Amino acid sequence: MGYYYKSILSDIEELGRILTKEDLPENGKLPNLPLQQIVYGAPGTGKSFGVDEDIIKYAMHDIRTTFHPDSDYSTFVGAYKPQMEKVTVRDDRGFPVKENGQVVYEKKIVYKYTQQAFLKAYVAAWKDLENPHVLVIEEINRGNCAQIFGDLFQLLDRNDIGFSKYPITADTDIMQVLNEEFDGLHIANGEAINAHYKDDVVADVVNGSRLLLPNNLYIWATMNTSDQSLFPIDSAFKRRWEWKYVPISNAGKAWKICVNGTEYDWWSFIEKINNKIWDATKSEDKKLGYFFCKADRKVNENDEENNVISADRFVGKVLFYVYNDVFKDYGFDDAIFKDKEDNNSDLLFQSYFKANGKPNEEKIEVFLKNLEVELASEVVSPDNSDDDNPAEDNDDNQESPEGDSVPVSTFKVQLDGESIEETEQFDTYLSALKKMGMDKVEEIAAEKEYNRYDCPFVSKEQFDAVKEKAGFSYVEADGYQVIKGINKKGMSNFLKLCAKKLGHNITIE
DSSP states (O other): OOOOOEEEEEEHHHHOOOOOOGGSOOOOTTOOOSSSEEEEETSSSHHHHHHHHHHTTTTTTTEEEEEEEOOOOOOOHHHHHHHEEEEOOOOOOOOOOOEEEEEEEEEEEEEEEOOOOHHHHHHHHHHTTSSSSEEOOOOTTSOOOHHHHHGGHHHHGGOTTTTTSOOOOOHHHHHHHHHHHHTOOOOHHHHHHHSSSSOOOOHHHTTTSEOOOOOOOEEEEEEEEEGGTTSOOOOOHEEEEEOOEOOOOOOOOOOOOETTTTTEEEEHHHHHHHHHHHHHOOOSSOOOOGGGGGGGOOOOOOOOOOOOEHHHIIIIIIIIIIIHHHHHHHHOGGGGGGEETTTTTTOOOGBBTTTTTSSOOHHHHHHHHHOOOOBGGGHHHHHHHOOSSSHHHHEEEEEOSSSSSEEEEOOOOEEETEEEEOOOHHHHHHHHHHOOOHHHHHHHHTTTTTTETTESEEEOOOOOHHTTTTTTEEETTTTEEEEEEHHHHHHHHHHHHHHHHHOOOOEOO
């Protein structure tokens, strides 16, 4: 985990050495990530998706739960619950009843302690200290955290080696469960763990009498900022977590809203409606993320994904949210809610439906035009879909049969009438960026409409996610860092986006 360990006990000090991570259970596989973090942002920004990516990337074992207003300690940790169990039928003397030589069984309701998400993750982590385990809590602010965590709150304080700083006493029921679960469990290098406590805490953990979060148990949560009024999280709870904000950004899926036979760009709609939401609310909480409404990904006759958001889905999910969750409290005075084609009458939510209940696509299109949403055909799409394996796709340097690197260029750029063509594709790409101004393209890249592993194509610094990935590197240009390893389509799309936003004429062959 990259921590620096030092003993606080005199018996360790007498050994004349400092504890290192080698003194602890094998931690080489544990990722250097926040042990407790809350990922927050507007609905549809991809918070859960990002959490899942890290879980997959670092091969973490995950257990998930979702908080809601009725969540409490028992639904998070565990409680006795009735269960159906097959038991032997016995006679008055206590002997099993038999029929035709076979023991007779019957089903009865018995009460057993049922482990819930926290206890399941806790047990799994202690049994497997060499590997990372993560408890994922979705919608953490939809539940009363003080009520749900109870005395577990104290465990969230971690010490220098990632274990709970203050162990807590387990109640009788939990102690019995853990005593059975940990029967025969041996904790490697338990003495090194105990060196950070006043007594033999490892023995207490194994017999179940005390609870202590191990350093391979991560607790991650997601939170929609639009729901933060449900159960406010107090400052004492907040400071025990790392907070990661997920901004609203273009995921580059080239999704389209299909209305009245016309396709409008989904990201353009997101930008326009979020500007209106900000103007009305002066808050980020109610804005829409890219994945607030997902496109229908059915494949058409040409084996291409449609990536279309239908009128029915758009009005039922998006416009319903806009009308009922945002502007209902702020009024509908804005011009986007006026039907300019019908004497400037009000566009009510019911205006978007015909008498038969089907979407009134003409009125939906009026709303989109009021917002000045761009047509899909007019938008340069930052599609990175085939950029997932740039080390394989990148054809800047192709190998000859003898294994020698042969410069190849099929990448020609015309920028404001000036031809740019270098020996290698990346050099052509870099020259074009320089002519547009690295300071200007860096600002566009910072919006992350194009990114590699959540890092912008052009940045002021290097990112570990890129440096550690095979096939990628950085090239310094005019004081900025440019990612190398992107295939031709990614470079072309980024150049087109920059040219469009900066007012340049560009042609790419």
